[in-house]
Amino acid sequence: MFLNRPQRIEPQLGQESVWDYPRPAILEDTDKRIRIICNGIVLAETQRAKRVLETSHPPCYYIPMDDIKMVCLVETSRRTRCEWKGVSQYYDLAIADRVIQNVAWRYISPTPDFVDIQDSLSFYGSLMDQCFVNDELITPQAGDFYGGWITSDIVGPFKGESGTWGW
Numbered sequence: 001m002f003l004n005r006p007q008r009i010e011p012q013l014g015q016e017s018v019w020d021y022p023r024p025a026i027l028e029d030t031d032k033r034i035r036i037i038c039n040g041i042v043l044a045e046t047q048r049a050k051r052v053l054e055t056s057h058p059p060c061y062y063i064p065m066d067d068i069k070m071v072c073l074v075e076t077s078r079r080t081r082c083e084w085k086g087v088s089q090y091y092d093l094a095i096a097d098r099v100i101q102n103v104a105w106r107y108i109s110p111t112p113d114f115v116d117i118q119d120s121l122s123f124y125g126s127l128m129d130q131c132f133v134n135d136e137l138i139t140p141q142a143g144d145f146y147g148g149w150i151t152s153d154i155v156g157p158f159k160g161e162s163g164t165w166g167w
Contacts (some may be wrong), residue, residue: 009155017155018056025054025084027062027114034061036123037130038103039095043123044068050117052085056159058141058148061133062106062120073121078102086110091121103127105147125149 008019030051036044046067051059078090087109093100104121107114124147125131125140132138133151141148143160150158 006157009157011155015153015155018053018058018158019156021053021055021057023055025052027052027116030061032134033132034063035130035132035135036063036128037132038072038093038100038128039098040129041069041072041095043072043093043095043128044121050120052114052117052122054084056156057146058150058154058156058158060122060147061149062117062122064120065106066119068121073104076102080105082107084111085114085117093127100127122147 008017011017027050030049031047032049033047034044034049035042044063044067046063048064048067050062052062053059072093072095073091074094076090076092080088082088086107088105088107090102091104093103104123106119106121107117110118123131125138130137131149133149136151138149138151141150141158141160146160148158
């Protein structure tokens with residue numbers, strides 16, 4: 001349970017509150033158009049993404065590797081572990097003379113509930129030039145630990161903002 005749980009923003013018609021998302025996290029399909037642009041290149045575009053929903057977090061979108069310009073990504077040695085999703089590996093982005101470290105991750109050894117994202121990547125919106133959900137420019141989740149994407153149909157408050165580590 002969360003200590004000092006913040007005041008939930010009441011969602012309006014057509015909105016979701018991250019405080020209604022479950023814990024532990026779940027995975028769901030979405031047919032929303034996801035597009036990522038970096039250095040003037042459409043790095044990824046799909047309508048076959050999946051999103052991970054977890055209490056207090058805006059969704060993380062996972063894009064199939066087939067819908068990503070993987071030639072621009074370089075696997076790194078960085079690994080992390082999520083208690084819900086499993087072991088992940090990270091990727092650097094190299095486009096022209098621009099290199100950005102740890103822009104994306106995927107779960108190489110996902111838990112049974114998350115096997116469907118094993119061949120998909122999620123991107124830190126804060127490190128990309130632009131990320132869109134259905135042509136809406138996203139706002140990246142605050143902090144350098146979380147990778148959620150905030151759109152007008154998602155309300156918080158969101159973990160990652162100042163003073164939220166105790167939640």
